[in-house]
Amino acid sequence: MAIRRRHTLGVVACLALVGCNVGLKGLDETDLTPLATLTVQTTGDFQKLRPPETLAETPRLRVALVWAGVPDPDRFCLENALLGFGMPGDASTTAVVAAGCPDVLGFVPALASVVIPIEPGVAAKMDLLSLPTAEVLVGAPEGRVAYGSLVVFDDRNGNDALDLMRTQVPDQGHGGGPGGGGGGPGGGMGGDQPKEPVDFVYGASFVTMRQGHTRVAFREGTFDLASYFYPTIGCDPPAQGFSIRKVVGLPTASTCQSFSFDAQAVEIPLQATETVREVACNSVKARYRDVQEAPVLTTPWVCDGPNHLVVANVAGDCRGLGHFLLKGCEDDPNCETPSWDVTATPPHWWPCIGVPEKPKKP
Numbered sequence: 001m002a003i004r005r006r007h008t009l010g011v012v013a014c015l016a017l018v019g020c021n022v023g024l025k026g027l028d029e030t031d032l033t034p035l036a037t038l039t040v041q042t043t044g045d046f047q048k049l050r051p052p053e054t055l056a057e058t059p060r061l062r063v064a065l066v067w068a069g070v071p072d073p074d075r076f077c078l079e080n081a082l083l084g085f086g087m088p089g090d091a092s093t094t095a096v097v098a099a100g101c102p103d104v105l106g107f108v109p110a111l112a113s114v115v116i117p118i119e120p121g122v123a124a125k126m127d128l129l130s131l132p133t134a135e136v137l138v139g140a141p142e143g144r145v146a147y148g149s150l151v152v153f154d155d156r157n158g159n160d161a162l163d164l165m166r167t168q169v170p171d172q173g174h175g176g177g178p179g180g181g182g183g184g185p186g187g188g189m190g191g192d193q194p195k196e197p198v199d200f201v202y203g204a205s206f207v208t209m210r211q212g213h214t215r216v217a218f219r220e221g222t223f224d225l226a227s228y229f230y231p232t233i234g235c236d237p238p239a240q241g242f243s244i245r246k247v248v249g250l251p252t253a254s255t256c257q258s259f260s261f262d263a264q265a266v267e268i269p270l271q272a273t274e275t276v277r278e279v280a281c282n283s284v285k286a287r288y289r290d291v292q293e294a295p296v297l298t299t300p301w302v303c304d305g306p307n308h309l310v311v312a313n314v315a316g317d318c319r320g321l322g323h324f325l326l327k328g329c330e331d332d333p334n335c336e337t338p339s340w341d342v343t344a345t346p347p348h349w350w351p352c353i354g355v356p357e358k359p360k361k362p
Contacts, residue, residue, distance in 0.1 A: 069110030100312030143222030
């Protein structure tokens with residue numbers, strides 16, 4: 001059976017088939033013979049990067065192999081941050097994008113796999129005892145690929161796992177209405193406060209396709225150039241089996257070097273956690289909400305047309321947006337049969353009355 005998933009990236013919309021795990025060998029983790037072994041080493045001064053609140057702790061530095069998921073960027077973020085459909089000079093849109101939109105070309109984690117301890121500047125060996133599972137293999141059954149990032153983190157709760165994080169959605173009050181306006185500063189939005197992450201990320205071999213990076217690749221069968229799964233157009237397909245792939249350039253014009261695991265170590269530059277922590281943020285599909293209760297608007301917000309209020313999520317470690325509609329469905333703002341429609345009687349606090357319709361995209 002194949003699972004069909006749609007992946008939007010840049011100016012292309014494309015389709016990928018994620019197949020089932022059929023006929024793969026080496027999945028029995030009781031067999032302790034590694035399928036492959038790679039070498040990892042950090043660069044940079046870890047002590048200078050530690051936040052003050054962690055200096056009294058004994059760090060547990062680890063590196064995890066994190067397999068990528070299929071990006072599903074928020075439609076508002078894709079249009080305004082990548083495709084340029086937002087109005088130039090719109091301070092509210094700019095503030096919402098800056099506060100709430102993840103990098104639309106960034107690495108999206110799906111599954112944190114092997115974890116090993118590592119010391120700053122000292123090479124460490126990572127044994128892979130199993131192949132990537134079906135949930136991270138993308139392509140038709142006759143040819144699939146998985147990509148991974150090597151993520152360095154402080155395992156602060158000592159569970160020997162990288163705890164992936166989720167974004168915090170905007171809180172809804174009880175008719176409070178707009179606060180400081182579209183360009184207002186971020187902050188708490190009432191209700192439950194976001195939980196601080198247990199683990200601090202300090203580096204990753206693959207952070208974004210906007211920058212040169214090193215990814216772990218696994219390929220079986222043929223390679224589908226039309227899948228656009230973290231594309232490297234201009235490069236040869238990755239080698240069969242496991243390999244290390246160094247990528248330079250943008251997705252539409254890349255150059256690549258591929259190496260076997262035993263050819264060289266993967267070096268991971270250490271960074272301040274606030275600059276790299278989103279590699280541990282799970283992708284959250286946009287959910288559209290009705291307006292029975294007013295959102296507490298103390299983070300940046302903007303009216304994306306008369307029917308759509310967009311609110312940056314609670315300031316925290318994972319960016320995201322809240323979407324509120326006078327008319328629509330939870331998974332589609334343009335559904336043919338709306339689950340709710342109060343366009344004739346919008347609530348008194350609704351800030352988007354009189355906002356012009358967005359121009360239709362060509």
